[in-house]
Amino acid sequence: MRQVLVTFGATVLFFPVVLFSWSLSLAQVMESTNYKIQSDSLNTGGGFSSSTNYQIESTVGEVGTGNSASNNFEIRAGYQQMQEVYLSLTGASAVVLGPAIPGVSGGNATGSTTVTVTTDSLSGYRLTIEAVSSPAMQSGGNTIADYVPAGANPDFMFTVGSADAYFGFSPEGAHIANRYRDNGGVCGSGADTNDRCWDGLSTTPVTIASSPNSNHPNGTATKIEFQVGVGSSVVQPAGTYIATTTLTALPL
Amino acid sequence: MMFNTMLKIFNQKPTLFFIIWLSMVTPLVALAQASDSFTVRQYISGDTEVPTTPTPFSVTSLSSSQIDITWGASTDNTSVSGYRLFRETEQIATTTLLTYSDTGLTPNTTYTYFVRAFDLSGNVSSSSVSLSATTDAVIDDTNLPQSSVLPPRLTAIDIDEGTESARLSFAAVQPVTYTLRYGITDALTDGFVQSDLFKKEHSTILNGLEPFTKYLFELYGTDRFGRQVLLEKGSFTTLSRYELPPVSNVTFFIATVSNLDVVLKWGNPMTEAFAYVRVVRNHYYYPQYPSDGLVIYEGTAESLYDESALSTYDRQYYTVFAYNIDGVPSSGAIATVLKNQVGSSGINQTPVNDQSVSSPDDNETITEPFRLTFADVTVIQSDILIPATAENILLNTTAPFMIRIPTALLPSTTKTIIATWQHPFEAIKKTSYLMKRNQAGTFFEAIAAPMLDTGLYPLKLTVFDGSNNELGFVSGRLELVTTIDSQVVTEPVSYVTTGYIIVGSLIGLLTVLGTWLLMLFLLQLLREKKYN
Numbered sequence: 147m148r149q150v151l152v153t154f155g156a157t158v159l160f161f162p163v164v165l166f167s168w169s170l171s172l173a174q175v176m177e178s179t180n181y182k183i184q185s186d187s188l189n190t191g192g193g194f195s196s197s198t199n200y201q202i203e204s205t206v207g208e209v210g211t212g213n214s215a216s217n218n219f220e221i222r223a224g225y226q227q228m229q230e231v232y233l234s235l236t237g238a239s240a241v242v243l244g245p246a247i248p249g250v251s252g253g254n255a256t257g258s259t260t261v262t263v264t265t266d267s268l269s270g271y272r273l274t275i276e277a278v279s280s281p282a283m284q285s286g287g288n289t290i291a292d293y294v295p296a297g298a299n300p301d302f303m304f305t306v307g308s309a310d311a312y313f314g315f316s317p318e319g320a321h322i323a324n325r326y327r328d329n330g331g332v333c334g335s336g337a338d339t340n341d342r343c344w345d346g347l348s349t350t351p352v353t354i355a356s357s358p359n360s361n362h363p364n365g366t367a368t369k370i371e372f373q374v375g376v377g378s379s380v381v382q383p384a385g386t387y388i389a390t391t392t393l394t395a396l397p398l
Numbered sequence: 399m400m401f402n403t404m405l406k407i408f409n410q411k412p413t414l415f416f417i418i419w420l421s422m423v424t425p426l427v428a429l430a431q432a433s434d435s436f437t438v439r440q441y442i443s444g445d446t447e448v449p450t451t452p453t454p455f456s457v458t459s460l461s462s463s464q465i466d467i468t469w470g471a472s473t474d475n476t477s478v479s480g481y482r483l484f485r486e487t488e489q490i491a492t493t494t495l496l497t498y499s500d501t502g503l504t505p506n507t508t509y510t511y512f513v514r515a516f517d518l519s520g521n522v523s524s525s526s527v528s529l530s531a532t533t534d535a536v537i538d539d540t541n542l543p544q545s546s547v548l549p550p551r552l553t554a555i556d557i558d559e560g561t562e563s564a565r566l567s568f569a570a571v572q573p574v575t576y577t578l579r580y581g582i583t584d585a586l587t588d589g590f591v592q593s594d595l596f597k598k599e600h601s602t603i604l605n606g607l608e609p610f611t612k613y614l615f616e617l618y619g620t621d622r623f624g625r626q627v628l629l630e631k632g633s634f635t636t637l638s639r640y641e642l643p644p645v646s647n648v649t650f651f652i653a654t655v656s657n658l659d660v661v662l663k664w665g666n667p668m669t670e671a672f673a674y675v676r677v678v679r680n681h682y683y684y685p686q687y688p689s690d691g692l693v694i695y696e697g698t699a700e701s702l703y704d705e706s707a708l709s710t711y712d713r714q715y716y717t718v719f720a721y722n723i724d725g726v727p728s729s730g731a732i733a734t735v736l737k738n739q740v741g742s743s744g745i746n747q748t749p750v751n752d753q754s755v756s757s758p759d760d761n762e763t764i765t766e767p768f769r770l771t772f773a774d775v776t777v778i779q780s781d782i783l784i785p786a787t788a789e790n791i792l793l794n795t796t797a798p799f800m801i802r803i804p805t806a807l808l809p810s811t812t813k814t815i816i817a818t819w820q821h822p823f824e825a826i827k828k829t830s831y832l833m834k835r836n837q838a839g840t841f842f843e844a845i846a847a848p849m850l851d852t853g854l855y856p857l858k859l860t861v862f863d864g865s866n867n868e869l870g871f872v873s874g875r876l877e878l879v880t881t882i883d884s885q886v887v888t889e890p891v892s893y894v895t896t897g898y899i900i901v902g903s904l905i906g907l908l909t910v911l912g913t914w915l916l917m918l919f920l921l922q923l924l925r926e927k928k929y930n
Binding site: 234235238239240242245246247248249250251253257259261278282283285290372374382384385386387388390391392393396 | 443
């Protein structure tokens, strides 16, 4: 019986450690080097528990908790319903690249949008970008290819050959991923240089910024620059090309 | 009890236990992600022809801090959208005009300029020649040579008085900045206008004046050497109310998109009563009156570059109000643009099925039969009432005209009527006006400038209610001819009637009352004298 109890207790206590290591959304109030816990709840029993690394003072928990609402009221049943992680993603707006590019002679056009992620999650957030379609930039049956860096990391410069047409992006900001940082000539690590480290969109989410800490209440801005380049020998059909893009912020 | 049950489940069926346990903690670990989707647009144009290079090009230093740049107009196979002006290699201005004053410069410094024209497709002309000018060294009249230029003086001054405004224009022999003080008394404390731009010709509009009031003014000019002299001291008297009817709306108001910017072009009414235009922008609906949105321009220009107008909102609505010198606005010419619509597709879209004609009311929509026919539409031109035939309204090309619809034939929920007509040959020339209810409430009216080209102009009058629902429309044609057959005119009318009638009635009433009061006063005096 004692063995069963130990196993049970260990499971109850360490399962959240495994669970939280998947970077799910909890604003932690307890932490060690290995884990952070937002709000513990033992929904049966309660009391004091401890191990080498932690101590928990739990209360008898709640069942039947959650949100309910009607036209006249809204209930958040349960004490932990008030302990939600705050996370907001604001500022994303439609981007019109300029100038218009003559389809016959080609050229480059740029534009940008800036988003701000704010979270009180003590372990921070992650911001990803993805395109709805592949290639992202389409106009009827015509497309502009997604930018393809020469190597594993983004290209330091946005380079389009005379026979190519590409659509790419480059994030800027304090929290951009290492992939979009550069050492003044190569991307992958270092500092954030404006208009450098160009990548192509895909339908798979790509992390463009992240932070291991809360940034509430000020938030952190990330600017995403977009660029289309049409080579001089490409005859790009006229039209309005549209790339629908999704940004997702996840609390860690 | 519950703890024991859970323990039992855990001991006997660990898998079931984990499922139950996970279901209990899941609310705590639910993802709270935030997502936002947006579009990235790129316009690829088929037009690759670049505008011609702006020429001639000239730069002139006008003071120690200002250089004026002028250039000749470019041409293009479609339309020149504007010009980009560069100082050294830095772009300092985007404009539709052919001149620019670069101010705030450093004295005794040489600056180099060039200009490039661009069209709606983003084609950019080659650069004009680069020319340099050096700003003046700082010189004041204490070290000015005796033989140098004379102090500034006027060559012309003109004041157009309105009811509540006046336009003062003047020209000096040399570029000057100016200060204008005006007021009802010698203290000249009612108004103050100052311009720090060195120009030979200046013009300003004084608003907020009292009708039929004498104003005194003093105009001071300052030349490039800092010498300030009194250019003119005088007076003007504003007009009494209702002396002038509204001027016609502007002609062929066109709005076109250039990336995030909007190019607006129109033609001002060619009448002496015209004072200025006010361009108002609103991203919800067409501005219905001159304060119904953001005022982005006031003046007498006929084009405007509304930079970054579409950076925040996908659609913008514009109304241009033309003012007469009494300060009375026209009904308004309208246009709208949608982000990323380039060229003709972004021009003056007729707002049929557009749910943003005016600020929506909260009134419930009432369904009423739409009884208006094209034959109910009338036009007044040169004080002559011209009825519509089944399809046409015959007009003269030489005079402005008022188009109107009797209110009695419109649904009771009518709020806004938009009149749109199309030039017979030039598709780009489409005109849309707001029609406003007159003071008596008997007609919806709009005044149009003369249509100079003969031909058939397709006309459509669309009626909207306060919820921006289209209640119906009538369509026909304006037939513009050089001379009108006298048979079609039926009834001479006064151009503007309601205002005069009201004012006349009020004056008559006041006169009668005044006479009675005077007689009573005299009688009282006589009685007092008699008893004394």
